[in-house]
Amino acid sequence: MAALSLTLTPPTPKPPSLPRRISTFFFRRPNLSLILTLLLPLLWLVVFYIGSLSSLLVNSFFRLDGFTGLIVRQFSLQTYRELASPSNVDIFVRTAVMAATVTVTCAILAFPVAYYMARYANYRIKGLLYLGVLLPLWSSYLVRVYTWKIILAQEGIITWFANLLGLHGLLEALLAVPGIGGPSLSFSFLGMFLVFVYIWLPYMILPINAALERVPKSVLEASADLGARPGYTLRKVILPLAFPGVVAGSIFTFSLTLGDYIIPSVIGNSSFFIGQAVFAQQGTAGNIPLAAAMTVVPIVIMFLYLMVARRLGAFEAL
Amino acid sequence: MKPSNPTGRASLGLKIAVGLVLLFLHFPLLIIILYAFTTEEASFRFPPPGLTTRWIGELVNRADFWNALSLSLAVAAVATTLAIVLGTLLAGAIYRGKFFGRDALTLLVILPIALPGIVTGISLRSAISLTDMGFTFWTIVIGHTTFCIVTVYNNVIARLRRTARSQMEASMDLGASTFQTFRYIVLPNIATALLAGGMLAFALSFDEVIVTTFTAGQQQTLPIWILSQLTRPRDRPVTNVAALFVIAATFIPILIAYRLTQKTGE
Numbered sequence: 001m002a003a004l005s006l007t008l009t010p011p012t013p014k015p016p017s018l019p020r021r022i023s024t025f026f027f028r029r030p031n032l033s034l035i036l037t038l039l040l041p042l043l044w045l046v047v048f049y050i051g052s053l054s055s056l057l058v059n060s061f062f063r064l065d066g067f068t069g070l071i072v073r074q075f076s077l078q079t080y081r082e083l084a085s086p087s088n089v090d091i092f093v094r095t096a097v098m099a100a101t102v103t104v105t106c107a108i109l110a111f112p113v114a115y116y117m118a119r120y121a122n123y124r125i126k127g128l129l130y131l132g133v134l135l136p137l138w139s140s141y142l143v144r145v146y147t148w149k150i151i152l153a154q155e156g157i158i159t160w161f162a163n164l165l166g167l168h169g170l171l172e173a174l175l176a177v178p179g180i181g182g183p184s185l186s187f188s189f190l191g192m193f194l195v196f197v198y199i200w201l202p203y204m205i206l207p208i209n210a211a212l213e214r215v216p217k218s219v220l221e222a223s224a225d226l227g228a229r230p231g232y233t234l235r236k237v238i239l240p241l242a243f244p245g246v247v248a249g250s251i252f253t254f255s256l257t258l259g260d261y262i263i264p265s266v267i268g269n270s271s272f273f274i275g276q277a278v279f280a281q282q283g284t285a286g287n288i289p290l291a292a293a294m295t296v297v298p299i300v301i302m303f304l305y306l307m308v309a310r311r312l313g314a315f316e317a318l
Numbered sequence: 319m320k321p322s323n324p325t326g327r328a329s330l331g332l333k334i335a336v337g338l339v340l341l342f343l344h345f346p347l348l349i350i351i352l353y354a355f356t357t358e359e360a361s362f363r364f365p366p367p368g369l370t371t372r373w374i375g376e377l378v379n380r381a382d383f384w385n386a387l388s389l390s391l392a393v394a395a396v397a398t399t400l401a402i403v404l405g406t407l408l409a410g411a412i413y414r415g416k417f418f419g420r421d422a423l424t425l426l427v428i429l430p431i432a433l434p435g436i437v438t439g440i441s442l443r444s445a446i447s448l449t450d451m452g453f454t455f456w457t458i459v460i461g462h463t464t465f466c467i468v469t470v471y472n473n474v475i476a477r478l479r480r481t482a483r484s485q486m487e488a489s490m491d492l493g494a495s496t497f498q499t500f501r502y503i504v505l506p507n508i509a510t511a512l513l514a515g516g517m518l519a520f521a522l523s524f525d526e527v528i529v530t531t532f533t534a535g536q537q538q539t540l541p542i543w544i545l546s547q548l549t550r551p552r553d554r555p556v557t558n559v560a561a562l563f564v565i566a567a568t569f570i571p572i573l574i575a576y577r578l579t580q581k582t583g584e
Contacts, residue, residue, distance in 0.1 A: 155363045
């Protein structure tokens with residue numbers, strides 16, 4: 001009996017361990033622990049990202065002294081005046097036209113794939129198609145651009161294929177078109193356009209697919225029950241519902257084309273795009289103020305674009 | 319639009335269109351495999367006159383290739399580690415609750431990949447020039463980490479949203495401390511998402527060229543090395559092999575990440 005009464009004696013409570021006390025301390029102060037979790041990532045983004053973006057803005061109001069070649073760190077609007085020179089405006093227009101053309105083409109090519117994935121593909125095929133879209137999206141950007149240098153070369157596979165089909169005349173006629181042609185596809189706007197479409201296409205397929213996946217089947221059935229033919233349902237029901245997805249995808253295709261400088265310098269001819277001009281100004285010319293001011297242009301364009309996209313409901317489709 | 323009860327089948331035209339677009343997306347990848355083995359030294363002639371494995375040996379003997387590769391691996395490893403820590407903390411904070419500036423913060427995370435790469439690049443370049451700090455290993459890492467945070471963040475927050483909050487509450491109710499709950503409940507739940515996000519961040523960093531050209535100065539990461547090779551026609555065969563190597567090296571983490579997220583249906 002004595003032994004039993006011994007076991008019944010309540011044990012003296014151990015003092016809580018240090019981790020336990022720390023844990024309790026933070027559990028009682030949710031705001032403090034939230035601040036501590038946020039502190040590091042917030043500091044990183046604010047210091048390195050917002051900090052650099054601000055230094056970009058600051059730099060764009062400096063100017064390069066034409067005689068000494070040194071950057072004058074005083075407020076000046078001279079750099080922005082240089083921005084409005086005809087040759088620079090040419091660069092902006094050329095880049096924006098290319099970005100718009102690439103975006104429209106991507107939308108046209110992406111829609112059938114996104115539509116098929118959402119409407120007809122079974123679980124297995126859908127998985128494979130996702131992988132088929134994601135793999136090019138994530139694999140090496142630079143190597144994929146380089147591959148097109150190989151494909152578009154004068155002695156490359158496209159010329160070989162055109163000869164095989166007896167279409168050599170057509171290819172030469174295309175290259176002879178002023179403005180978009182050139183000595184070979186790998187030194188022409190046409191070739192550059194192909195590569196831009198190829199590189200950014202997955203960014204368009206995924207948001208359109210996401211928008212289409214959300215269309216309820218009952219809506220399509222209702223349309224059919226009310227007597228609409230498939231083509232009419234596509235135009236009047238599916239396309240309008242897919243449109244926010246198209247806009248969401250276009251944010252990527254437009255923005256990425258606007259700022260790219262690798263593709264125009266690897267594939268293109270000697271006419272500059274915004275990205276190349278920025279790169280050349282900060283590098284060989286040492287004119288960081290002008291490079292910074294030039295970058296403000298795509299930022300402003302993208303800002304306006306995002307405002308319109310938001311109106312069109314693209315943010316819900318991202 | 320669920321295919322569970324198909325009312326119709328895809329038309330032949332649609333199937334052909336899908337096939338052609340997928341072919342367009344993938345045949346360049348086949349081309350790079352073919353050209354890594356061509357015997358042609360000077361041009362991009364198609365079809366290749368013959369096949370050889372000679373260029374692999376030549377690439378292996380290039381010291382500059384190995385230097386660039388080791389720099390890229392080091393940068394990717396450090397940037398991925400930093401991105402995993404920062405991205406997970408951020409996802410945890412955003413998941414936990416509403417606070418002032420939460421929406422602005424989510425926008426801030428995606429900004430580095432939503433704005434053209436050149437914006438991030440030239441911004442960092444301006445900051446480096448303003449502070450007169452010069453280009454180092456760490457200037458590359460800072461750039462890479464900044465745009466890698468979002469991939470980890472996206473994967474982890476998606477997983478957290480799928481994890482039942484009640485599990486964590488149950489753990490705390492049963493007397494587990496915050497650390498124990500993190501160790502035994504949260505971590506096992508988000509482990510594969512962390513790994514997938516980390517893999518993608520690694521692939522992204524390993525391959526990045528646009529931001530890197532602005533933050534590297536004279537240093538050469540592997541993509542910058544390849545870019546410099548493009549201006550040397552005599553080195554074309556070696557460049558082709560390096561290109562194949564990079565594609566293979568980025569495929570592996572992507573496929574692993576894809577499998578990890580597929581199992582949980584993300």
